[in-house]
Amino acid sequence: MSKTPKSKVVTVEQAMEHCYDGMTVMLPGFVNCGVPQTLIEGLMKAGIKDLHVISNNTSVKGKGIGKLVHDNRIKHLTCSHIGNNTETVEKVVAGEINITFVPQGSICEKVRAGGAGIGGILTPTGLHTPMQDGKQVLEWDNEKGEYKFVTDADPVKGKRYILELPLHADVCFVHAYKADKMGNVQYHRTARNFNEIFATAADFVIVEAEHIVEVGSLDPDEIMTPGALVDLVVPAVMEDAE
Amino acid sequence: MKKPENAREIIACRTARFFKDGDLVNLGIGMPTLCLDFIPDDIDVWFDSENGVIGLIGAPNEGDPVPTDVVDAGGRPSMMRVGGCCFDSFRSFGYIRGGHVDATVLGAYEVDAEGNLANWMIPGKAAAGMGGAMDLVTGAKTTIVMTTHCDKAGNPKIVQKTELPLTGWHVVDYIVSELAVIHITPEGPVLEEIAPNTTVEEVVAKTGAKLIVPEKVGCML
DSSP states (O other), X not given: OOOOOOOOBOOHXXXXXXXXXXXXXXXXXXXXXXXXXXXXXXXXXXXXXXXXXXXXXXXXXXXXXXXXXHTTOEXXXXXXXXXXXXXXXXXXXXXXXXXXXXXXXXXXXXXHHHHHTOSOEEEOTTTTSXXXXXXXXXXXXXXXXXXXXXXXXXXXXXXXXXXXXXXOEEEEXXXXXXXETTOOEEOOGGGOTTHHXXXXXXXXXXXXXXXXXXXXXXXXXXOSBOGGGOOEEEEOOOSXXX | OOOOOSHHHHHHHHHHTTOOTTOEEEEOSSGGGGGGGGOOTTOOOEEEETTTEEEEEESOOTTSXXXXXXXXXXXXXXXXXXXXXXOOHHHHHHHHHTTOOSEEEEOOSEEETTOOEEOSOOXXXXXXXXXXXXXXXXXXXXXXXXXXXBOTTSOBSEESSOOSOOSBSSOOXXXXXXXXXXXXXXXXXXXXXXXXXXXXXXXXXXOBSOXXXXXSOEEOO
């Protein structure tokens, strides 16, 4: 006999009870598109600070992740690009935010590994660049049919890869176009970006949705993040459409 | 197709001639997006944007409705053509790293004789970050650098060996400037074409890398 799925819909304030100072939080979005703005505003109001933010970038000045930047809520930032937000650049230069740059595709794969139970990934991206510093590099030996660890001092004899380790977070916020009450999610156009992969790699996943619909109204083949991965759903408040 | 009217447009117009019918091309933000205006009439090219979309066709015209949730690699609202599609970031970079993008076009602080590209940070200056550039130059079948031949102080941007932190090592295939088209080959950089208003001597003098000059150098327009 089929039971009625339990609703995960709560208020933003209730969702913030699961957030805390010093947490590592994944914040998806590309510049200002697909950013979980409602939940970020919730963090602002709840006064949560000393965050380690994993994101692709920091929105634009004063919006989305830019609010956390402006109010000095971020202690450490792991991202690929901050050029769209001059305030982030200033705070990084001033030493107020500790930054780790990771190439955009490597962020995806590190998070994918973190969410998929994989111990690391091998990528050619960043070889012979500062992205190699402090990381292990492997070279494929075609004769032996095995990888070996190498350094820049070794002559290049085969295809090389950087070993990138998994990324995982305490909490992930997600911006959805539609979510049903048990957290099955659909994204819209390029607002999908990092939302889908980030949602796989956190202990606690909170979805904000522009439209919250009844369970059963989304086509199972068109669900992009399964509700089983989602802990809570809140209604999104759309400040500015983009 | 419009006619190029200034140095940046000359660079864009020549770069666009590298694309083949049916190619999937990623244009970096800034000057590379000018290529959209110079696609030859007889070919059809699909544009990829690393934030997760194939089929972008540029910003909406003034007064036209702005599409919701469709932005380009600079975060600006953009139009999509019929047949385009959207996907998430990890698939997007899978397509890029996996060699499914035919050409990536981007700018440079410096590019050198071995095809090394530096375009994401200058030591001592605030770095914006590499975004998707390192993945793009690593994975795309062809990497084309669009750049002014020299910087604002007149120093060559095409050098023998760059000392800047790299975006990619041995990745650049072609350099297109307002003066020349340079092909990076295993033997070294070959001066394949020059602009109509310059000479081989001028290009050689303004290039920091030792150019290979073939007997016949073509015209880039």
